Amino acid sequence: MVRRFVPGLDLAEAFYAKAVAPLVDVPHAACLLGEGSEVLGFDTARSMDHEWGPRAQIFVSEQHVDAVRARVDDGLPSLFHGFATRWFALASGTEAHHVEVTTFDDWIVATLGLDPRVGMDHADWLGLPQQRLLNVTAGRVFRDDTGELSRVRKSVRWYPAEVWAWMMLSSWHLIGNTEPLRARCIETEDTLGERLLTARLCRLAMELAFLQERRYWPYDKWFGAAFNQLDAAGPLTPSLTTALASDGAVATRAIGEVLTWLGHRHNDIGLGPAVTPRRGPFDVGINDAVRPYDVINAADYIDALRATITDPQLRSLVQVGGIDQLTHADDAIVTHTDWPARLTAQYREALAKPAG
Template identity: 65%
Template sequence: MDFVAGLDLAGRFYAEVVRHLIPVPHAACLLGEGSEVLGFDTPRSRDHEWGPRAQILVGSDDDVRAVAARVEAGLPDEFAGHPVRWYSLATGTVAHHVEVAALTGWVTDALGFDPRAELDTARWLATPQQRLLHVTAGGVFRDDTGELTALRDLLAWYPDDVWRWLLASGWHLVGNAQPLYARCVETDDELGARLLTARLCGLAMELAFLQERTYRPYDKWFGAAFAGLRPAPTITPLLEAALTARPAEAGALVNRALVVLGERHDDLGLTRPTRPRVGPFEVGINDAVRPYQVINAGDFVQALRAAIADPALRATVPVGGIDQLTHADDSVVTHTDWPDLLALVYRDELRRADTGG
């Protein structure tokens, strides 16, 4: 059987089968978890949680019960050569995978909060980008009321101030890592230099996602998604060369990639003009200058922070959002309340920054 991408299969399944079972206004989509939601599924993906499936989002709990009963009774055993019922991780049984839910409840479960009620700066910073992709990626096959489309539009990208702060955090992290790499090279710590080269390559890729107004997926699809970004054809060869170069040669390749990102910065229209330059590392203590060649990351940090309108966010040290602070794996993205806890921390930090405490 020829492989059909899961998102295409879901659209056909809804159009040819599921829509005929639903008598009420609804949204039909394929969102949430799964490689097919991001468009990265392959034949390997069929070994679990893959097949004809969709979400049907309705307006009330009464509609949920009525539609769920009709779907349960009306689905065929197969569609396009694929079984309609297979093992469900959620139920622990063999079941169909047409999820019927109230729209607000489904979105709240997917994000961990209701975006129409509590989407403040702290929530933006504490929500993993992969979790935002659960709602903004995928496909919508029908939206009778327009509510789902409006929610996806609301979550499509960060407010400008949050965007500036995350970019400032990205450059801040680059500025911290570059002299560490150079010191490792200087002291013949080859392993340390290689680890920091890899970190700098990852930070450059994260900056590219932010510049492109594109949420980064978690690590399994990070590289695949990066390949679709506009700067990837220019930057990818430099990063690949840096990762395979001798440690002493990697830094110059990373700098070339960072200069490309620095040159793209002004096109964003977020700050005063700021141009990239590479030069010796100024330690900032005792007028010390080391011969390590680093990009002027601090200039981008300063320009971005100066352009933030919210005084509390502007005053908050740019340590990063959740994806910049930690590895946002499955446990953080889906299975724990760490984003909720981190939102409280960000909220407290913003409050203290606002009061100067």
């Protein structure tokens, strides 16, 4: 039987309301959060080929976990709207239902690697992959009797202002470093190198657009789809497309349009002093060397954003960016390793050093 595709969030909400809620007779929260394309709202019929079907999370107090699990195990129908309620679970390697019954305390620590209710310092924020934060803030809540789930989701909706400013100035730093490298490749007729750096600049510009709109970006499969939902997508997509499809002066002009637009957006945000975007020759900063490469005044945006940071340690930290800017935060890092915790420890050590 060919099953008609239903967006996973809609299926989950109906599944909870009609099949799961009648089995849960204690105060609880119900939602579909965590991993999965459907949590981000990007699932399609193709998504149905693995790890997809009726599912939900149910959060109850610790004393009710075992009883609710038993009621769910015994009471779920075998089918819901034509979809099997028990299907292959990658984690266990067996067929099982996918109604996770647990405490919110256990779930939030397992999902983020920390409990935000005990407080988060700058290092915690910088070491958290944005996809983990989306695992909490994306998706849909169906019920929240105590309001705790909603309060925590709100608390991690976006970075604290100073962390946000530092991540944006790190983006400008990365852009400022990459533009002249691309220009040098053009000068030496290294077309392959030029194209690689054009793609990198487009990616960096898109990341900055996410930051400017206070939106976490997802892992690479859905990065472009999520970008298309930004306000910036309309103005920037034509120039990004031209840059990626072109070489030389045409691509340079398109990149300039993108970065100039982001420069004006900096002023619209109002975080830090206004900066007039301008393009001109690249000042190497050594021996008064100036190269005839058309680049944006990225350093001015770095200075403007740094001026908003009052924490002396963060203010003086080398602008490597958060974990997603520093490295590739793919599934191996986000889900299967302790590298986020390791990098958090490194950020914390760096932030503990005397400023300057």
